Structure formats: C-alpha cells, structure tokens
Amino acid sequence: MEPSDAELWARSRAGNGDAFGTLFDRHAKLVYNYCFRRIGNWASAEDMLSLVFLEAWRRRDKELPSDKILPWLFGIATNVVRNERRSERRFTIALSRTPTIAPEPDFAGDANERLDDERQAEAALMLLGKLSRREQDVFFLSAVMELSYEDTASALGLPIGTVRSRLSRAQARLRNSIQAVGHEKSESPATEAHEP
Amino acid sequence: MTDKTSFPPLRDLPPGRHDLRKQYLLAEIARESNPRRLSWRGSLGPIHPLVAVPAAAAICVMVIALVVPGFLGHSGSKGNLNVAQPSPLTLRYVRSDGVLSAIPMTVTALSRGATAQIRVVRGTKHSTVVFERSGRIRKAVPSTWLGRSIMRFTWPLVLRPAAWKGGCGHARYRIKVLIKEPHAGKALTSTSFFSCR
Numbered sequence: 001m002e003p004s005d006a007e008l009w010a011r012s013r014a015g016n017g018d019a020f021g022t023l024f025d026r027h028a029k030l031v032y033n034y035c036f037r038r039i040g041n042w043a044s045a046e047d048m049l050s051l052v053f054l055e056a057w058r059r060r061d062k063e064l065p066s067d068k069i070l071p072w073l074f075g076i077a078t079n080v081v082r083n084e085r086r087s088e089r090r091f092t093i094a095l096s097r098t099p100t101i102a103p104e105p106d107f108a109g110d111a112n113e114r115l116d117d118e119r120q121a122e123a124a125l126m127l128l129g130k131l132s133r134r135e136q137d138v139f140f141l142s143a144v145m146e147l148s149y150e151d152t153a154s155a156l157g158l159p160i161g162t163v164r165s166r167l168s169r170a171q172a173r174l175r176n177s178i179q180a181v182g183h184e185k186s187e188s189p190a191t192e193a194h195e196p
Numbered sequence: 197m198t199d200k201t202s203f204p205p206l207r208d209l210p211p212g213r214h215d216l217r218k219q220y221l222l223a224e225i226a227r228e229s230n231p232r233r234l235s236w237r238g239s240l241g242p243i244h245p246l247v248a249v250p251a252a253a254a255i256c257v258m259v260i261a262l263v264v265p266g267f268l269g270h271s272g273s274k275g276n277l278n279v280a281q282p283s284p285l286t287l288r289y290v291r292s293d294g295v296l297s298a299i300p301m302t303v304t305a306l307s308r309g310a311t312a313q314i315r316v317v318r319g320t321k322h323s324t325v326v327f328e329r330s331g332r333i334r335k336a337v338p339s340t341w342l343g344r345s346i347m348r349f350t351w352p353l354v355l356r357p358a359a360w361k362g363g364c365g366h367a368r369y370r371i372k373v374l375i376k377e378p379h380a381g382k383a384l385t386s387t388s389f390f391s392c393r
Contacts (some may be wrong), residue, residue: 020225036207046213046217057228116204121203121204124202
C-alpha cells in the first residue's frame with residue numbers, strides 16, 4: 001500500500017530524502033503546471049518547480065494537516081512566482097528596447113506544442129493581469145487549478161470567507177473586462193469558478 | 197474553471213526532466229542535510245579560538261592544494277589531472293568596460309564520440325534562440341576521479357556575444373547545452389541567466 005502524503009511528510013521531516021523524493025514524484029506535475037499557468041513559460045516553470053521543492057525541504061519543520069501537503073506546496077509556489085516576477089520586472093523595459101526576433105523551437109521534442117501552450121497562456125495571462133495580485137492568487141488556485149475553497153484558503157493562509165469574496169470580485173472584474181473587449185463568446189479564461 | 201478555459205492541458209515535464217530534477221533535488225537536500233548530521237563538535241565540546249583558527253587555516257590550505265595543482269610546491273602530474281568530478285559545462289564571462297565580450301567555455305563528456313548542441317537564448321518569458329552551434333566532443337583529457345584514472349572528452353570553444361542575433365544587450369540570456377553521449381542518452385545543462393551589460 002502506498003504511503004500517504006502525511007506519512008511521507010513525517011518521514012521527510014525526520015530528514016528522509018527518499019520520502020521527500022516520493023512526494024516530489026507525486027506532486028511535481030501539478031506544481032509544474034501551476035507555475036506554468038502563472039507565468040506562461042515552461043522553462044521557467046521547471047526552474048520554479050525545483051525552487052518550490054527546495055523551499056519545502058527547508059521548511060520541513062512545519063507541521064501540516066494530513067491532507068494539506070499539496071495546498072501548502074501551491075502556497076510556496078505562489079510566493080516563488082511572486083519573487084520571480086519582481087526580479088523579472090526590472091528586465092522588461094530593457095527587453096522591450098531590443099529588436100524582436102521570431103521565436104525558434106527549443107530542444108524539447110514536443111517543442112511546437114509547448115510553444116503553442118505558451119502563446120495560449122499568454123492571452124489568458126493578459127486578461128488575468130487585470131486582476132489585483134491577491135485576486136490572481138485566489139483565482140489561479142481556486143478556478144484554474146480547481147482547489148477547493150478550503151484548500152485555497154490553506155495555501156494562501158486566508159480565511160475561507162476572504163477566498164470567496166476575492167474570487168467573487170475576480171469573476172466580476174473578468175466578466176466586465178471580457179464584455180469591454182467584446183468577447184462575449186468567452187475565448188478567454190472562465191469567468192465562473194467551479195463550486196468545490 | 198469551466199471547459200472554456202484557455203489554458204493548455206496539464207503536461208508532464210519533458211522526457212527525462214522529472215528524473216533529472218528529482219536527482220538534483222535529492223543531491224541538493226543531501227548536501228544541505230550533511231552539516232546537520234556532522235555533530236562532531238557537540239562531542240568535542242566548544243573549541244578554543246587558538247585551536248580553531250589555525251585548524252581552519254590548515255583545512256583551507258589542504259583544500260586549495262587539492263584543487264590547485266602546484267599550490268604546495270609540486271607541479272602535479274602531467275596531463276592536467278582533475279581531482280573533482282568535472283561539470284559538463286564550465287565557463288567564465290569576460291567583460292571589458294563592463295560589456296560582455298567573450299565566454300570561454302568547455303563542454304565535457306564521458307565518452308568519445310559525444311556531440312553537443314549549444315544554444316544561447318534570450319528572454320525569460322518568451323525565449324528566443326540568438327546563437328546556435330553544434331560540435332563533436334573529441335579532445336581527450338586524462339582525469340582522476342575517486343582515485344581512479346579515467347578519460348574525459350572536452351570541447352573547448354569561445355562564444356562571442358557580438359556575433360549573436362540582435363547583438364547582446366541588457367536582456368537576460370542563458371546558455372543551454374544538450375550533450376548526446378553515444379551510450380548514455382542525452383543530458384541538458386544550462387547556465388543561470390546573465391546580462392551582457
């Protein structure tokens with residue numbers, strides 16, 4: 001029988017790297033995709049994935065409820081994304097001054113699909129960029145990654161009521177943005193979150 | 197999220213990357229954990245500074261002597277022997293007047309006949325390839341690793357940022373190297389981001 005997250009986390013806390021490796025196997029894909037959806041770049045998402053798990057290891061003193069390992073990892077990922085954006089912003093202006101060169105596929109075998117992903121995510125991120133940072137954090141976890149209100153609250157260290165209200169504000173704002181640009185057919189990210 | 201989401205579906209890491217990332221992670225946490233396990237100080241009790249400072253200096257000298265051949269007066273063996281396991285990519289950034297002018301680098305492989313594909317990409321969000329070069333890693337270099345004599349193969353070359361597409365400015369760049377070993381598959385290594393100015 002597979003050990004539960006809680007068992008693996010308990011062993012990790014005792015310094016067992018193999019148990020932590022199993023947690024990595026179990027949750028890397030979701031964390032990787034969450035990072036990608038937040039920033040729209042697969043290569044950076046992979047770097048962030050490493051940062052998230054390294055940071056989780058460094059914080060292994062933390063006691064976690066048995067079913068809250070993944071939300072906690074999402075919470076760390078949210079902070080990693082925020083820090084990455086802070087350093088990236090400084091380079092954006094300089095980057096805009098350099099001549100544009102058509103992107104070429106990178107090394108990965110499915111490079112073309114991944115490039116399409118990045119273009120697709122770029123459009124969504126442009127729309128979601130209209131939300132405040134706090135609204136984005138809630139929206140991405142609850143609506144995009146489909147975490148329950150409770151898990152979103154756990155990941156972000158917020159009361160559930162705050163999650164509900166921020167999500168509601170985010171949805172309203174997105175609805176207005178979509179209407180403003182005449183996209184009633186909703187090609188952009190959903191304006192309705194799931195009901196957990 | 198409804199089915200009208202415009203985000204792409206969940207994807208796995210590219211082939212081989214999950215294991216590679218896990219391997220790096222485990223190596224890193226093992227490295228971070230080791231100092232905690234070395235509790236020799238606790239068993240010896242507090243060390244007096246008169247003992248600790250010369251001891252630390254002696255350890256530094258020994259480490260430098262291991263890493264730098266000839267540091268303690270002997271010239272070392274012929275053939276530029278390395279004690280440490282070499283990284284697949286070693287490089288340095290040469291700047292003149294604050295501008296990056298050259299990047300001498302060495303790509304190292306384990307077996308003869310390995311090839312390397314070098315790419316310089318610009319940008320973090322939407323990376324663009326600004327330089328590309330492929331070559332065979334054929335220069336044999338005798339090395340020692342864990343007390344055994346082994347042969348490594350290297351490809352020394354110099355990248356000139358001025359020759360990159362669009363020149364080399366304030367943007368963030370990264371060098372990626374894909375090494376294909378004849379019998380050991382592929383390995384992708386990458387530098388951290390750097391800027392030319």
